[in-house]
Amino acid sequence: MKLAIGSDHNAFDLKETIKEFLSDTEHEVVDYGCHSKDAVDYPDVAFEIAQAISEGKAERGIIFCGTGIGVCIAANKYPGIRAALAHDVYSAERAQLSNNAQIITMGSQIIGPEAAKKVVEAYLNVEWAEGSKRKVDKIIEKEEQFVSQNYKEAVAGSNCSVN
Structure with missing residues (x-):
């Protein structure tokens, strides 16, 4: 699966950790930034990923900011996009199973790297069954x-x- 990933500067380290984690999988990961800890406005990254998914350039996305809330709100402003905040395995699975969410979001000030890996894995291991x-x-x-x-x-x- 082709994945779009991105973050603001507050979540740069977590994005990089998840990107590295995904490098050992069959998924193709496209990094939409940010590419350093220089200040970046989270809506810019969220809009870019939402647009990429809307245009079919990626199948799903994962976006990080400090809380995960801002990028979730921003991504959901893009027509046709369903983004869900997910900080645990159950909500990550339900984002896909119940809502066919193309994007999950997380906050680097809320979730640690190991838990984030489990959330990402849970989200990517389920498919919407139209339930x-x-x-x-x-x-x-x-x-x-x-x-x-x-x-x-x-x-x-x-x-x-x-x-």
């Missing part, structure tokens, strides 16, 4: 309503027309 498809479809439908409505409002405010 909660009805619920996920409701989320997708609502998102599509908002995206369509916002597009129509944006076009209405311009000199273009919408059919």
Whole structure:
């Protein structure tokens, strides 16, 4: 599986640890940064990974920041993306099994390297079996309503027309 991984500067060390952990697996890992401990705004990395997944450049993503909350919120702003905060094995499995989450997020100030490895492993070792498809479809439908409505409002405010 092709994985997108990234972090802000606060979680650089944890990202590097997980990247090294994944190097011993069959997964192809693409590092979207940051690439040093120089300050980086976490939304920038989260948006880039969400876009890569949306465009099919990666199948799943793992994003880190100090708490995991900021990158989760940011990634979920990207249409079509479902990101889930996961700091334990159960939530990592459920992110995929129940929600078909393309991204999990973690916080370097919350979880240690060994626990993070177990969370990543749990997330990557399960596939969505469409058990909660009805619920996920409701989320997708609502998102599509908002995206369509916002597009129509944006076009209405311009000199273009919408059919």
